Amino acid sequence: MSLEDFKKEINQVREYLKHIEYVNNLANYSNNKLTQDLLSDISEFKILKEHYKNFSTDKKIFEYKATIISLYGLLEKYIETWIKEYLNSFSILVVSYNDIDKIIKDNHFKLSLKLIDSITSRGLPKFQHLKKEEILTKLNQCITNAESYTFNTDAFIISSGNLKHKQIVSLFESINIKLNELLCNNQTLADHIKDENQIQNIKNFPADFLYGRIDDLVERRNEIAHGAETLNILSKSELEPYIKFLEKYCQAVFEILTEQFIKQKSIHKFQKIENVINVFNKTILAFEIENYTIKVGDTLIVESQEGHFCEKSINTIQLDGVPHQEIIVTEKKNIGISVEPKISDKNTFYIVKK
Structure with a gap:
């Protein structure tokens, strides 16, 4: 499930709020006599205006609740989906389970047992599609047939309810990704936080401050879900910063998972270029x-000084100043390849293992 899918859904929330605004404007559009005369015979408009008058306060509460629940639903849906997709891709990338990072393997075992307990004793609806026998089979296969394994990906999101930032960080720790550290280095989110709070550097601020909008969104969702009296209703203009922050936050998470997967490719499928000339x-x-x-057309992986990873396609190859589509090198040669900008002599470079 791509980042574009997420952006499409979050824009649906924006369009929903825009639609509400249009309806509100129409319901209030009868302040002058000319308008009243023009609309006096339109029975549907009379019904709308009367309904708006009687339902206005409850309508605002309902719309607020619907928006908050929708936003939280997107947060939970995409965080969970992207973690599971990352693990599925990881299992394809790393052929043998024995080569998987120890932290991930240990958590896979521990969390798989917890998942079995959850579906047998607690009966969580979220995991009703799972059977304990299937979970045990996958665990056993990791040991007995390490070259053909599959993760119990649902095990890694078993504690994903009530997804405050701290809990999201915990989920990422289970797949050996230090989310707090990486978020601070993510330009998408860091620039947004700096602009929103008028600060120059976010690294000296605590996570509670930096990602407080996520936690506040979760708290508001919890109040609604548990039937608490809704007192602090946010207007459309007050909701927009939450929508924008959620958009940047989830985009940053997606970018981090993408980079971390490329990093794993550089480890398991690529080799470092040891002798860079210039x-x-x-x-x-x-x-x-x-x-x-x-x-x-081959792929070059580029690692920046800050630890960011990206992939670039090789556009041209030259040997002794002569362009080639393909070069077979049997003895040491100096070659030049071109890629899209920009790269630096401070980068580390990786090419596919052959």
């Missing part, structure tokens, strides 16, 4: 290579 014009990488076949 980088020219932020697009051309010159390096030494031997016993390797490289062609246009």
Whole structure:
């Protein structure tokens, strides 16, 4: 499930609020005599105006509740989905279960047992599609057939209810991703927080301050879900910062998972270019290579000084100043490849293991 799917759904909330505003404007659109005369014979408008007059306060409460529940639903849905998708992709990337990070393996075992307990003793509706036998089979396969394993991905989201930021961080810890540290280095979210709070550096601020909108959203959702009296209703203009923050927060989470997956690819499927000669014009990488076949369209992984990872397609290859579509190198050669900008001589580079 892509980032675009998330953005589409969060924009549906925005459109819902816009629709409410249009309806409100129409219901109030009868302040002058000319308008009253024009609309006096439209029975549907009379009904709308009367209904709006009688339902106005309750309507605001209902719309507020619907918006908060929808926003929290998106948070929970996409955090859970992306974690599960990350693990599924991880199991395809890393062929043998024995090569999986110890933290993930330990948590997989522990959380799978917890998942079994949840579906047998607690009967959580969220996991009603699962059977304990299937969970045990997957666990057993990790031990007995390590080359053909599958994660119990639902086990890693078993504690995902009431997703305040601290709980989201905990979920990511179970897959060995330090979310707080990575969020501070994510430009998408960091720039938004800086602009919103008029601060220059977010690294010295506690998580409660930085991600407080997420926690407040969860608290509001809990109040609604538990039937508490709704007193502090947010208007459309007050809801927009929550929507914007949720959008940037989830985009940052998606970007972090994408980068972390590329990092895992650099470890398990790629090899580091040890002998980098130089980088020219932020697009051309010159390096030494031997016993390797490289062609246009191959992937280069780039790691920045700050630990960010991205993939770039190789656009051109040159050997001794002559362009090639493919080069088969048997002895040490210096070649140049071009990629989309920008790269730096401070980056670390990886090419596919051959």
